[in-house]
Amino acid sequence: MQDTHTQPRSLGGRIITVPVAILTVLTLVGLYFIAKRYYLGLGAVANINPGYPWGIWVAFDVIVGPAIGCGGFAMALLAYVLNKGQYHPIMRPALLGGLFGYTLAGVAVLIDLGRYFNSLNLLLPWHLNTNSIMLETALCVMAYVAVLWVEFSPAILERFGLHRMRAFLNRYMFVIIALGVLLPTMHQSALGTILAVNETKLSPLWWTELLPLLFLISAVAMGYCIVALEATLVSRGFRLQSELSLLGSISYITFWIVAAFLIIRIGVIVLNGNLGLAFVPGKDATLFWFETILFAATLVLLATERFRHSERHIFLAACTLLLAGTMYRLDAYLIAYKGTVGWRYFPSVPELMVTIGLVSLHILAFILFCKLLPVLSNPPRAAAAEGHAT
């Protein structure tokens, strides 16, 4: 199957297409509200309030965003730790997705921080509080953004013919790749540990001492699913051959990670004697079952060997699991979070437009990079028979 792949190459073609135009408009609308936020303050744009200090910008952009950006991390685990070299062709698009997922999460942090200039204090040793899980998360994420750019830089160096620099980089790339696995392991688990302090502000359906483990393994599963989703959309959208054979094995791994997630999560709830809470009618139970059904649906969609090699099943399973992992994070951070009594939170339209603008910018940058830089290595569909794309 490796033989169907060529070296990565840029797609070229027209830059301004209808999707690009739509995404540009959405990005500009988001930028308008970001400018408003800086000019008038957080309260002028976001609905966060004294009872709910964190809104959608934190819960989605900063917490869900990096989980969706785990493609590069998840693929590096596979290609280097498990030494499965055949996955290299989907490494670049996976890294590219992660690159923008993380970079834009970093941008979202700077939009959400109330005193953004002081974020430089994160780099001053005498300011650091080593008890703070957010400190670890912030430093790890900053370092990982840099690592992702270096990991992706061969594509840029190739485009501009800087072969000697690329060769130099290749010699030490194994260090960068190792960091590219270590750092996400640390901060994706830390994103769970951030909630450890909220024991009474979160139902035991979410709060457990194993939050770091649950956040880590669900992030890895989301990483494989975003790779599957990207690969499917890219092969359809750009009319390239599909990566189906590679995605089949990824689906097998995804199946077992999701199974482990469900067993650990529900096992902890049962062992702590809290299963009854899942049957108390109300918001918590509804959210819990919605998530659990989504996770379980992923298992069903990938249950058999035949399902795991069906493009439709892979695509649906990827969408379902990404939604499940997104809901798990949104619930734990925001929807199931018990803010101060008397306050409610629902995002405002301008607040949502900022998030939509950042997501649009993410997709826009992904498309432009694929057109301008050597990212994808699938041959065009016309060049080969579509024997396996059923």
Next chain:
Amino acid sequence: MSLDRRQFLTQSFGGAAAAGSVLAAGEADAFTLARPNKVASPDAVGILYDSTLCVGCKACMSACKAANNAPAVVPAELADWNQGQWDSSEDLDGRTLNVIKVYVNGTREVKDREIDGFAFVKRHCLHCVDPSCVSVCPVSAMRKDPVKGIVTNDKDACMGCRYCSYACPFGVPQFDLSKPYGRINKCQMCEHLQAKGGIPACCDVCPTGASLFGKLTDLQKEAEQRISLASGVDYEFPRGRLGDASRPTNPGQIAHYQKKVYGEKEAGGTQLRYLAGVPFPRLGLPVLPDYSFASRAEGIQHTIYKWFAAPVVLFAGLLALTYRATRKGHGQHDSPPADKS
């Protein structure tokens, strides 16, 4: 800070006996990853708020605004008679550090009665002994004074992430969302007035002694004495600062107290302590465990990262694996192995 770290290390190295005694001393249910609660400084100061003495005049709210240079909130319909003398904030927010709230039930006939009664409650920072906000702040902007125990925010360190607000079990620290470049505001027990020998403005202005400033250990004794007495007994309630003979007392009767001092043990203890006639949850004071949340969160984090060993070992293993994998593929890290081109 160094003392706290040493306590933590003592527990880590001290073996099962030390850990066991810590858990037995403080916990109902043993939690294996927790560090012990921090303990209050012997010189800690605090406030005792007695809900049964509070008449709901809100003088403390206005005094708080004046002492902390914050504007009084005046609803439009009250503006013709209230030119800012009365603060009418309804809850803590970016400019309101202290608020009086009321509990009402049924016919609201009798003060400090749960059914068909009403009661006042004062809400501001409880100055936890082992605060979540200090534990979670990445840039050490939230600090707890090692002697007096006052919890403060340094706006020059703070980056406005609002994790303190998010993690506070009482919803206290408030970011001022109304400004382009706001800041966290919270009760700092009028630290600036205490530095000049004064007491917190709310206690200074309270006509009944419902808000009483003093040394934490003395306040606890005062509170225990009140709940130990039979209701209806005459009592001279101190005002302003406990033990300050220059200020006349407020003669009254002991109320029907809940037989509990809220804040003695909640979340590891707080330096604002409450007495009340109605159950504390009715006043919006949550039921909390005796351990501090920081003790558990830090326990989990420092277990994972003990001696930073796990990340180092993991990194070493990863280096070996990635070295092997990239050498095999002739260094082509993100493209097909060179052997087929």
